[in-house]
Amino acid sequence: MNAALLDALRAAVGANQVLTDGDLSAYELDWRKRWRGKALAVVRPGSTAEVAHVVKACASAGASIVAQGGNTGLVGGGVPDASGRQVLLSLQRMNRVRAIDRANATMTLEAGCVLKAAQDAAAGHGLLFPLSLAAEGSCTIGGNLATNAGGTQVLRFGNARELCLGLEVVTARGEVWNGLSGLRKDNTGYDLRDLMIGSEGTLGIITAATMKLHPLPAAQLTAFASCTDLSACVALLELARRHLGAALTGFEVMGLAALELVAKHFPQLPRPLPGAAWTVLLDCADAHSEAQARARIEALLQAALDDGCIGDAVLAESVAQARALWHVRESIPLAQSLEGPNIKHDIALPVSAIPGFVQRTDAALQAAFPGSRVINFGHLGDGNLHYNLQAAPGVQAQAFLDQQEAAVNRIVYDAVVACDGSISAEHGIGALKRHELRERKSPVALAMMKAIKQALDPQGTLNPGRVL
Amino acid sequence: MNAALLDALRAAVGANQVLTDGDLSAYELDWRKRWRGKALAVVRPGSTAEVAHVVKACASAGASIVAQGGNTGLVGGGVPDASGRQVLLSLQRMNRVRAIDRANATMTLEAGCVLKAAQDAAAGHGLLFPLSLAAEGSCTIGGNLATNAGGTQVLRFGNARELCLGLEVVTARGEVWNGLSGLRKDNTGYDLRDLMIGSEGTLGIITAATMKLHPLPAAQLTAFASCTDLSACVALLELARRHLGAALTGFEVMGLAALELVAKHFPQLPRPLPGAAWTVLLDCADAHSEAQARARIEALLQAALDDGCIGDAVLAESVAQARALWHVRESIPLAQSLEGPNIKHDIALPVSAIPGFVQRTDAALQAAFPGSRVINFGHLGDGNLHYNLQAAPGVQAQAFLDQQEAAVNRIVYDAVVACDGSISAEHGIGALKRHELRERKSPVALAMMKAIKQALDPQGTLNPGRVL
Numbered sequence: 001m002n003a004a005l006l007d008a009l010r011a012a013v014g015a016n017q018v019l020t021d022g023d024l025s026a027y028e029l030d031w032r033k034r035w036r037g038k039a040l041a042v043v044r045p046g047s048t049a050e051v052a053h054v055v056k057a058c059a060s061a062g063a064s065i066v067a068q069g070g071n072t073g074l075v076g077g078g079v080p081d082a083s084g085r086q087v088l089l090s091l092q093r094m095n096r097v098r099a100i101d102r103a104n105a106t107m108t109l110e111a112g113c114v115l116k117a118a119q120d121a122a123a124g125h126g127l128l129f130p131l132s133l134a135a136e137g138s139c140t141i142g143g144n145l146a147t148n149a150g151g152t153q154v155l156r157f158g159n160a161r162e163l164c165l166g167l168e169v170v171t172a173r174g175e176v177w178n179g180l181s182g183l184r185k186d187n188t189g190y191d192l193r194d195l196m197i198g199s200e201g202t203l204g205i206i207t208a209a210t211m212k213l214h215p216l217p218a219a220q221l222t223a224f225a226s227c228t229d230l231s232a233c234v235a236l237l238e239l240a241r242r243h244l245g246a247a248l249t250g251f252e253v254m255g256l257a258a259l260e261l262v263a264k265h266f267p268q269l270p271r272p273l274p275g276a277a278w279t280v281l282l283d284c285a286d287a288h289s290e291a292q293a294r295a296r297i298e299a300l301l302q303a304a305l306d307d308g309c310i311g312d313a314v315l316a317e318s319v320a321q322a323r324a325l326w327h328v329r330e331s332i333p334l335a336q337s338l339e340g341p342n343i344k345h346d347i348a349l350p351v352s353a354i355p356g357f358v359q360r361t362d363a364a365l366q367a368a369f370p371g372s373r374v375i376n377f378g379h380l381g382d383g384n385l386h387y388n389l390q391a392a393p394g395v396q397a398q399a400f401l402d403q404q405e406a407a408v409n410r411i412v413y414d415a416v417v418a419c420d421g422s423i424s425a426e427h428g429i430g431a432l433k434r435h436e437l438r439e440r441k442s443p444v445a446l447a448m449m450k451a452i453k454q455a456l457d458p459q460g461t462l463n464p465g466r467v468l
Numbered sequence: 469m470n471a472a473l474l475d476a477l478r479a480a481v482g483a484n485q486v487l488t489d490g491d492l493s494a495y496e497l498d499w500r501k502r503w504r505g506k507a508l509a510v511v512r513p514g515s516t517a518e519v520a521h522v523v524k525a526c527a528s529a530g531a532s533i534v535a536q537g538g539n540t541g542l543v544g545g546g547v548p549d550a551s552g553r554q555v556l557l558s559l560q561r562m563n564r565v566r567a568i569d570r571a572n573a574t575m576t577l578e579a580g581c582v583l584k585a586a587q588d589a590a591a592g593h594g595l596l597f598p599l600s601l602a603a604e605g606s607c608t609i610g611g612n613l614a615t616n617a618g619g620t621q622v623l624r625f626g627n628a629r630e631l632c633l634g635l636e637v638v639t640a641r642g643e644v645w646n647g648l649s650g651l652r653k654d655n656t657g658y659d660l661r662d663l664m665i666g667s668e669g670t671l672g673i674i675t676a677a678t679m680k681l682h683p684l685p686a687a688q689l690t691a692f693a694s695c696t697d698l699s700a701c702v703a704l705l706e707l708a709r710r711h712l713g714a715a716l717t718g719f720e721v722m723g724l725a726a727l728e729l730v731a732k733h734f735p736q737l738p739r740p741l742p743g744a745a746w747t748v749l750l751d752c753a754d755a756h757s758e759a760q761a762r763a764r765i766e767a768l769l770q771a772a773l774d775d776g777c778i779g780d781a782v783l784a785e786s787v788a789q790a791r792a793l794w795h796v797r798e799s800i801p802l803a804q805s806l807e808g809p810n811i812k813h814d815i816a817l818p819v820s821a822i823p824g825f826v827q828r829t830d831a832a833l834q835a836a837f838p839g840s841r842v843i844n845f846g847h848l849g850d851g852n853l854h855y856n857l858q859a860a861p862g863v864q865a866q867a868f869l870d871q872q873e874a875a876v877n878r879i880v881y882d883a884v885v886a887c888d889g890s891i892s893a894e895h896g897i898g899a900l901k902r903h904e905l906r907e908r909k910s911p912v913a914l915a916m917m918k919a920i921k922q923a924l925d926p927q928g929t930l931n932p933g934r935v936l
Contacts, residue, residue, distance in 0.1 A: 007618035069861035083830050103702050103820035104851070105709065148655050156714075159653065162630065177912040182818040184850045184895040187616050187628065187666055189907055189935060190917045215710045241573065242683045245755030246624075246714030287713030288764060296756060340830055350650040382652045383572070425653040437656055444645040448924060449658045455923035456916060467657055 002040060002085075005061040009043050011293045012053035017044040017093070027088050031072050031346060032081045035078035035431060039066075039088040048168060048176055048207045055205065059461045060238060063091050064461050067201040069112060069143030072135035073248035075197075077200045077430030077466050078143065081320050091142045094207060097121045098213030105213045106165060106182040111142025111206050113336040118211070122458035126241040127233035130157040134330060142206045142406075149196035151427030155247040156285070157214065159426070163196045168208035169196055182210050183355070195452070200428055203456045218402030219290035220249070221297050222322035225304065225313040230355040233380055235279050235309040237351065243300040247293070250283030252329055261335040269328055270273040270312045280310075280380070281329050300401075307341045332377050336388060340397030342375065343389045347416050348425035351383045351444050358387075361415045365389060368411060369404065384425040387412065413440060430465045437467070470508060470553075470773045475531040475787045477511050477555070480521035485512040485561070489912050495556050498547045499540050499603075503899060505548035507534075507556040512769045514561045516636060516644055516675045524675065525641030526555050528606035534558050534931050535669040537580060537611030540603035542814075543898030545668045545934050546611065562675060565589045576651040586679070595681040598625040602798060610674045616666035616861045618894030626681065627894070628881050630666045631928035637664055640925035648716060650678050663920070668896050669931040671924045677859060687758035688717070690751050690790035691767050693772065693781040694698075694744030696825040699849055701746050703777040705819065708750060711768040715761070718751030719849030720797050722879025726845040729803040729858075730796060737796055742780045748778075748848070769928040773789050787834060800845050808865030810843065811857045815884050816893035819851045826855075831882045836879060837872065852893040855880065881908060905935070 009018045019027075029036045034228055040063065045051045057376040058065050067126050067170050068078040068088045083360075091112040098108040102125055104416060109118055115136040122129035133151030143149075145167070149160045157163060166181030168256040169192075179193060191451045196204050240248050256277050263271055273279055283302075286293035297315060304310040316322035336342055349357055363375055371392025378385040387406050391400035417440055427438050438446070477486045487495075487510040497504045508531065513519045524532050526575030535557045548554040559580040566576040570593055577586055583604040590597035599612060601619030613635070617628045625631060626656045647661060655869075664672050695701045701721050708716050724745050733740055741747055748765035750768075765783060772778040784790035804810055817825055830842055839860025846853040857876050859868035859922075882889050885908055897905050906914070914936075921936055 010534070016847045028498075080887070080932075101818060101820050103706060104818040106818070130712055148659075152651055154653065160628075161659070162626075171912060171916070175912045177910060177916070178911060179891070179910070181888060182891050183620055183816045183888075183893075185622065185816045185847075185852045185895045186890040186899075187618075187892045187894055187895060188890055188909060189666075189913065190920055191616075191629070191659075191662045191666055192913055192916055194659045196922075198530065198657075198659055215713050217713065238571060245683050245685065245753075247755065250723060261761060275613070285713075287711065287715065290762075348651045348653045350572040350574070351567060352569050359579035377651075385654045407590050420649060420651075422654040422656055424655045426655055428655045429657060433656075441656060442645060442647070443641060445657070445660055446644075448639065448645070451923035454656055 005057060005063055006041060007056035008061070009054060010290050013043055014048045014055055020429055027068060027071065027090060028079060030076055032222055032419065035079050037082055038084040038310060039080040042088045044089055044090045044093050046169065049300065051205055052174045052176050052208050053153050054089055055170050055172070055461065059172065059174060059242050059459060064464050067091065067146070067205045069140030070135065070138040072139040072142065072460045073147060073430060074427045075430030075432040077418055077428055077463070081465060084380065089205065091140065098208065100125050101182060102127070102194065105202045106210050108180060108208060108210045109141050110208045111140060113141045113355050115144060116176040117253050124211050125214065126216060127375055128216045129211060129213055131160055131163055131352055134333070141209055145197050145206050145209055146199065146201050147428040150379070150382070150384065152250055152252070152379065154379060155251055156246060161194060161210050164197060164209055166210040166310060167193050167196055167206055168398065169204040170295065171204050172461050173458065179209050180208060185463040194337060200467050202429060202453060202467050204461070204464065216288060218287035218288055219286045219293040220283065221293045221316065221451070222281065222325045223297055223301060223313055224272050224317045224325055225282065225301065225310040226273040226279045227278040227280060227310055229235065230278060230358055233280055234351055234355060235307070236280055236304055236435060237381060239307065239309065240305055244284055244296060247284050247286055247296065249285045250281065250373060253279040253377060253380035254265060254279045254329060254332065255376040255453050256282070257373050258332045258375045261375060262331045263341055265335040265338045266331050269331060272326055273312055276311065281325060313359070335447065336390065341401045342397065343386045343401055343405050346427045347387055347421055348384045349364045349421040350381070353421070354380070354385070357415060357419050359405065361412060364400065364411050364415070365408065409436070411464055431466055473525060473531055474509060477509060477522060478523035480525055481511055481513045481518045485514070495536060495539065495558060498544055498546055500731055501543060501783065503544040503547050505732045506550055506552040507548040508553050510556045510558055512558045512561050516638065519557070520642045520644050520649060522555070522557055523638050523640070523929065527640065527642060527927060529621065531555055532929055532932050535559060535614070535673045537608030538582065538603065538606040539838045540607040541611065541615060541898060543900040545615065545896055545898030546606045549933065551885055553808070557673065558751045561868050566676065566806055568593050569650060570595065572650050574678050576648060576676060577609050578676045579608060581609045583607050583609060583612060591684065591786060594684060596684045597679060597681055599631055601627055602801065607615050607695040609677055613677055614669050614673050615896040618850070619846070620718055620720065620845060620847065622715060623719055629662060631680050632661065633680055635661050635664055635674055635792055637672040637674055639672050640927065640929050647676050648676060648824070660897065666896070668898060668935050670921060670935050671930065673930070683755060686756055687754045687761040688790065689753065689761045689784065690749065690793045691769060691781055692740050692784045692793055693748045693749060693750065693769065693778040694741040694819050695778055697745040698826055699748060700777045701748055702819055702823060703775070704748055704772055705793070705849060707772055707777065708768055708777065711771065713751055715752050715764065716752055717753045718749065720749040720795060720802065721845060721848040722747045723844040725841050726800045726843045729807055729843060733803040733806045734799050737799060738792055741780055743845050744779065749793060754805060783826070804843055804858065806892065806913045807858060809869045811863065811869055811873050814895045815855055815889055815891060815892050816850070816852045817847065817887050817889040818882065821887040821889070822848070822851065825883060825887050829880060832879050839888035877904070899934055902935065
């Protein structure tokens with residue numbers, strides 16, 4: 001059986017693109033090193049037609065397929081299970097920019113195109129592809145769409161979903177759906193595009209996409225501002241929306257404990273507002289000029305000082321200074337991992353519910369785990385917090401993770417659900433949160449999801465055991 | 469059978485909300501007066517629970533349901549068929565604004581809330597609900613979402629889909645899915661929200677929605693500019709995007725024939741650029757001040773004059789003048805109907821393909837129907853044209869419509885499909901374009917749509933014979 005399938009796969013993509021021997025960790029071990037699987041084979045098709053052949057071969061052999069892009073996912077959705085029977089389908093060879101249409105402001109890319117390469121291709125035509133996230137040097141467009149990736153510019157430009165106009169998809173039956181529309185309006189039937197986006201390879205395999213592009217801004221400015229509490233951060237967000245409108249492109253929040261970890265592990269980095277209970281990073285783009293952008297953000301900061309919602313602020317005076325401020329923000333995850341393992345949450349809440357949620361949940365965690373430290377930071381403008389718990393000083397971090405993760409998650413996720421929030425804002429479900437989803441998602445929604453999975457992949461060929 | 473169902477419906481919503489006698493044209497005849505149906509009953513539930521009871525009663529009686537909002541649809545998707553056996557479910561009584569959350573910039577509305585009332589409610593809190601279209605005085609949010617309505621601000625804010633964060637839906641089994649999320653990020657499983665949006669009442673009945681709000685702009689300016697051909701209009705669009713970025717909120721195009729019809733039927737309206745082959749309406753919003761908006765749009769128009777992509781331009785000097793310019797644009801459909809019946813198309817194309825498409829299709833129509841007049845206008849910024857054909861002067865318009873509609877549609881839709889365009893940009897499929905869809909949509913996509921319909925509505929209770 002396996003030998004016949006391997007022969008069919010070799011016939012589909014060429015023998016040297018079917019890997020079965022040697023160290024396949026790059027495909028079988030996830031980026032966080034939490035899941036190590038074993039694939040029957042790693043298959044590397046070079047075209048959409050080859051992907052279709054692979055799917056047909058697997059479907060008729062009764063084998064299942066895990067699609068993978070840059071293998072940077074955080075929830076174990078893109079690595080095979082341990083059975084040694086799944087086929088790992090890597091899209092990395094399909095990495096071409098197929099077309100850029102300036103007048104239509106769109107770009108068509110293959111799934112394996114690395115996000116940074118996509119950004120660069122757009123910039124080469126004087127346009128902006130605004131999807132931006134920490135893994136952009138290795139994650140791929142296909143993975144970004146399969147997980148509906150977020151990142152730092154969602155506030156202005158939306159998630160991967162909002163940036164996508166059309167998809168090319170290989171279905172569970174190995175048929176090719178060419179939905180590569182460059183259209184901003186198309187009301188001809190059900191929204192299959194958005195159904196595929198975020199389905200984590202369980203409903204179809206995305207092989208290419210047409211994405212929206214935006215004008216490059218004339219200027220981009222970054223500021224830090226200090227707030228005494230989260231309510232003040234929320235008030236600043238409202239004020240910033242009113243003052244800047246669509247020019248507000250980023251609104252990130254960082255708690256004191258998060259920035260203290262950065263200061264501890266990266267003492268060489270600047271610390272412009274030391275001791276602030278909360279620090280907000282504001283990003284402002286302007287289509288016209290740097291002078292105009294500066295005048296607008298200065299007016300905003302002055303109004304915020306007058307209102308009392310911020311205590312102090314610094315505005316980057318150069319691109320290098322702006323990069324340095326962003327670098328502080330982006331160093332939090334690394335500072336955290338240097339501090340030792342921690343219990344991560346990627347949650348979303350209505351912005352208005354965040355101050356109360358944090359106050360209550362901080363207190364509940366402190367009561368249950370005295371001395372533990374909440375490392376709270378994230379995309380406040382989108383209502384998305386990375387609300388992580390680090391063991392108390394002196395407590396062995398790995399043991400804390402192993403023993404307390406379920407209890408911590410219960411406290412955090414119960415509080416999230418009570419606020420009508422989400423237990424996965426931007427990372428997806430994968431293998432990690434499948435059981436949480438089953439417990440916490442509306443049964444009516446779950447039943448519809450299962451019916452759709454059954455309808456589009458009745459044999460369970462595509463990434464079984466993930467999401468549902 | 470019918471008597472038992474009527475009793476069950478009366479028990480569900482109260483006897484005086486089940487209408488079976490008298491003139492029910494307001495529900496049974498569509499706005500364009502192209503479809504007159506006959507319902508078993510018109511049922512007017514007052515709550516989500518009552519909608520669920522109605523669906524359960526119909527499902528167990530084997531009756532089907534047509535959901536209706538303001539009955540302003542253009543494709544016959546919201547009126548019953550002629551069988552006298554369908555239940556017309558009117559959402560009009562469910563018209564409350566349930567909540568406005570300023571800090572989260574969201575608003576939760578019931579499906580029967582009239583669009584204009586929703587705009588007013590947002591404005592009352594100092595916020596903008598940007599969905600805007602001709603029928604806004606009577607269309608409802610539920611219908612807007614069921615058809616993924618477009619309108620005049622899609623360029624900046626997106627379709628109804630992009631404005632929606634969450635839905636409450638009654639499923640085909642009469643269960644209530646509460647997906648009324650106010651979250652901007654939520655990657656917990658398949659995107660049921662976007663699957664329901666645009667499904668025209670065939671997959672579920674939308675009973676409420678949470679919508680995004682935006683800051684009210686400080687100033688809004690409107691200009692007309694003249695172009696010699698559509699390539700120049702497309703060049704102006706690129707220039708406007710670069711100069712104005714997100715401040716560009718509208719970009720409409722009007723052909724000479726369209727404006728000549730307006731001049732003929734509404735001679736009292738202004739005609740600022742008479743004789744222009746193409747007139748572009750530009751709309752620009754600014755978060756800061758009118759002076760800034762004016763400086764930016766003047767700089768754009770000067771650059772366009774220098775580039776040679778426009779011949780002349782006028783900029784409204786007051787809100788009243790801006791309204792007058794918009795009024796010219798909005799008078800085209802009415803001028804057309806005063807001229808007599810015509811063959812309408814609501815098409816979308818990649819913007820870059822529009823000049824070639826129009827040149828070729830104009831020529832093909834002229835060859836087939838000498839003297840016929842293409843009335844071409846629409847949302848060029850979204851690639852969406854209302855590309856309508858009026859009979860040659862002297863040809864009886866109703867006879868032309870009756871006899872030539874299929875032949876005209878074949879020429880237009882063949883050309884649309886050859887450009888990877890859409891035969892329904894913003895109006896939907898309904899009953900009108902169902903056969904076109906079957907002929908022209910990808911068979912792979914159609915098969916997925918049918919599988920989804922079967923999965924979510926196996927009995928065919930919800931709006932059968934529409935879309936699919």
